[in-house]
Amino acid sequence: MRIDILTLFPGLFQNFMAESMISIALKAKALSLRIVNIRDYTQDRHRTADDYPYGGGAGMIMKPEPLYEAITSCLGETKKPVIYFTPQGRLLKQEIVWNYSQEKELILLCGHYKEIDQRIRDTLVTDELSIGDYVLSGGEIPAMVFIDALARLLPGVLNDIDSALTDSHQNGLLGSPHYTRPPDFMGLKVPEVLLSGNHQNIDLWRQEKSVEITRRNRPDLYRAWKRKKQSE
Numbered sequence: 655m656r657i658d659i660l661t662l663f664p665g666l667f668q669n670f671m672a673e674s675m676i677s678i679a680l681k682a683k684a685l686s687l688r689i690v691n692i693r694d695y696t697q698d699r700h701r702t703a704d705d706y707p708y709g710g711g712a713g714m715i716m717k718p719e720p721l722y723e724a725i726t727s728c729l730g731e732t733k734k735p736v737i738y739f740t741p742q743g744r745l746l747k748q749e750i751v752w753n754y755s756q757e758k759e760l761i762l763l764c765g766h767y768k769e770i771d772q773r774i775r776d777t778l779v780t781d782e783l784s785i786g787d788y789v790l791s792g793g794e795i796p797a798m799v800f801i802d803a804l805a806r807l808l809p810g811v812l813n814d815i816d817s818a819l820t821d822s823h824q825n826g827l828l829g830s831p832h833y834t835r836p837p838d839f840m841g842l843k844v845p846e847v848l849l850s851g852n853h854q855n856i857d858l859w860r861q862e863k864s865v866e867i868t869r870r871n872r873p874d875l876y877r878a879w880k881r882k883k884q885s886e
């Protein structure tokens with residue numbers, strides 16, 4: 655998968671690309687990332703990327719011309735999703751990440767300052783995503799969140815696909831607790847069933863724990879899961 659990231663702050667992506675799973679995905683060539691500096695598409699000598707909002711109010715708005723040039727230079731001939739990160743977007747979910755993991759090419763647009771000019775959203779942006787009900791100073795961290803969630807689903811990145819299939823949110827429930835050695839840590843014991851070698855019982859225990867944790871921490875997900883189960 656090839657992803658173009660349009661940003662005013664390219665430096666933010668340097669460590670992100672150099673460490674951990676993203677660097678593995680890049681080395682394995684499962685993923686290729688190109689960082690595009692929106693300021694390179696400005697046309698005045700001050701390289702101005704933002705301006706005051708029409709109608710007044712606080713905050714600066716990213717100008718349409720550099721965004722238009724930057725996006726169209728990445729679009730080329732092929733149609734591909736142009737995703738803009740904004741708190742006004744639809745809420746990012748694992749299912750959405752799975753759907754995008756099927757694409758070959760994506761363009762991610764990171765806004766900064768207050769917003770981007772609406773005309774770019776109306777004409778070039780194909781999808782708007784939010785990573786949660788809070789406001790960040792820009793779309794760079796949401797873009798990293800999205801790429802991280804996406805990269806681990808790409809073939810050849812996680813060495814054990816089971817570890818993606820047993821993630822939280824994969825079946826509508828949160829994941830179950832995990833333990834590793836030692837079996838006794840400061841008097842705290844690993845649950846007996848996990849040491850039993852009985853995989854049927856282990857699966858049952860994990861399912862019960864998933865339901866319990868989801869019910870406690872995410873009653874909204876629990877209700878949806880229960881409704882779905884009852885209708886099956």
Ligand code: ADE
Nearest residue numbers: 739740741784785790796
């Ligand atoms: N930009 C600012 N806040 C954001 C959020 N919560 N999600 C996505 N993009 C954003």
